[in-house]
Amino acid sequence: MTSRCSRCGSTSFRADRSLGGRLVCSHCGTPVDQRGGRVRRAAVTSGQKGLAFWLVVAAIALLLVIVIQSI
Numbered sequence: 453m454t455s456r457c458s459r460c461g462s463t464s465f466r467a468d469r470s471l472g473g474r475l476v477c478s479h480c481g482t483p484v485d486q487r488g489g490r491v492r493r494a495a496v497t498s499g500q501k502g503l504a505f506w507l508v509v510a511a512i513a514l515l516l517v518i519v520i521q522s523i
């Protein structure tokens with residue numbers, strides 16, 4: 453229910469018979485790794501997204517400082 457595609461982040465999956473009924477992403481076809489650590493994987497993913505978010509915020513703040521000082 454809470455699993456997401458590790459490549460495109462989609463939450464819709466379908467069972468692929470060629471992979472023995474494993475769930476694959478319905479968007480990009482990436483097989484879902486269902487073996488263990490689903491919560492841990494989600495935590496790592498959200499942590500990476502959080503880091504990317506703060507990097508963007510820092511970049512915007514830096515640009516604002518440069519723009520303000522150049523006026």
Ligand SMILES: [Zn+2]
Pocket residue numbers: 457458459460461462477478479480481482
């Ligand atoms: Zn996908």
